[in-house]
Amino acid sequence: MRKWLFILLFLILPVLSYASMINEWWLWEEEERGQVWKDPYLGMGFVYVKGGCYEMGDLFGDGYSDEKLVHEVCVDGFWMGRYEVTVGQFRRFVAETGYKTDAEKGGYCWIWDGEWKKKRGANWRDPKFSQDENHPVVCVSWNDVVAFAEWLSKKSGYSFRLPTEAEWEYACRSGGKKVKYGTSTGDLSHDLANYIYTGNGGRDRWEYTAPVGSFLPNELGIYDMSGNVWEWCRDWYDKDYYRKSLRDNPKGPSTGSRRVYRGGSWACFQQFFLRCAHRGSYSPEFRSNFLGFRLLRQK
Ligand SMILES: [Ca+2]
Numbered sequence: 455m456r457k458w459l460f461i462l463l464f465l466i467l468p469v470l471s472y473a474s475m476i477n478e479w480w481l482w483e484e485e486e487r488g489q490v491w492k493d494p495y496l497g498m499g500f501v502y503v504k505g506g507c508y509e510m511g512d513l514f515g516d517g518y519s520d521e522k523l524v525h526e527v528c529v530d531g532f533w534m535g536r537y538e539v540t541v542g543q544f545r546r547f548v549a550e551t552g553y554k555t556d557a558e559k560g561g562y563c564w565i566w567d568g569e570w571k572k573k574r575g576a577n578w579r580d581p582k583f584s585q586d587e588n589h590p591v592v593c594v595s596w597n598d599v600v601a602f603a604e605w606l607s608k609k610s611g612y613s614f615r616l617p618t619e620a621e622w623e624y625a626c627r628s629g630g631k632k633v634k635y636g637t638s639t640g641d642l643s644h645d646l647a648n649y650i651y652t653g654n655g656g657r658d659r660w661e662y663t664a665p666v667g668s669f670l671p672n673e674l675g676i677y678d679m680s681g682n683v684w685e686w687c688r689d690w691y692d693k694d695y696y697r698k699s700l701r702d703n704p705k706g707p708s709t710g711s712r713r714v715y716r717g718g719s720w721a722c723f724q725q726f727f728l729r730c731a732h733r734g735s736y737s738p739e740f741r742s743n744f745l746g747f748r749l750l751r752q753k
């Protein structure tokens with residue numbers, strides 16, 4: 455009997471130690487991709503993005519004119535949200551503050567369901583498709599997401615804000631590399647990101663939003679930069695801004711009427727819109743069921 459026990463141990467031990475090696479390898483992988491920090495209040499993960507200089511704009515020559523003037527930009531290091539902010543995280547904010555979003559105050563949110571609709575009664579709680587707590591929050595205006603960032607900053611003692619366009623594009627392109635999309639390979643397919651539902655889309659089986667982090671991250675360990683939901687940026691939009699942008703830490707024009715959003719979403723018919731360099735803009739009170747955000751923590 456004892457002999458069998460020894461033989462069994464002899465067989466099992468190597469398997470166990472191999473399993474623990476695999477486990478450690480995964481942890482190591484995670485750290486190699488970037489240092490992850492979690493905010494002490496919501497436990498939201500942030501990846502450290504080392505600062506640097508890069509050529510901002512349409513490096514591939516297939517963008518709109520507002521991204522055509524490729525120009526050098528340098529950004530200081532920052533912590534970028536690993537994921538888009540989720541319904542569950544936004545719910546904590548609303549539960550604690552009683553905050554009313556622009557969609558709730560105005561009584562509608564723009565939705566896409568095959569056509570554009572100003573949908574009465576639609577808001578982040580009910581964007582007219584089903585979401586669980588781990589999906590990215592939508593139907594939030596620029597005003598709403600700035601209020602969220604200010605609340606989290608106050609609660610946690612760290613400084614959170616929306617990324618600037620320059621920071622967002624730098625992070626999407628894995629530290630300013632010459633890649634078109636913010637996916638694990640820099641290419642785009644339904645195995646790599648969530649965009650318009652076609653019914654036979656590989657890993658992308660979502661007609662609307664997917665839980666955050668459903669696809670592999672880009673090289674920095676940041677998820678869903680291309681696709682899932684569009685993401686608000688901090689800057690005012692100016693189609694000619696690239697002609698007059700500062701080189702170091704540009705923050706956009708000092709005034710304007712529309713705020714920038716980036717990255718494409720589940721509702722995009724064209725891959726074009728999921729490119730890191732593409733620039734969209736809406737007024738700060740605009741909200742839609744394909745538009746959300748992620749936060750940045752200043753160093
Ligand atoms: Ca999809």
Ligand SMILES: [Ca+2]
Nearest residue numbers: 678679681683
């Ligand atoms: Ca996104």
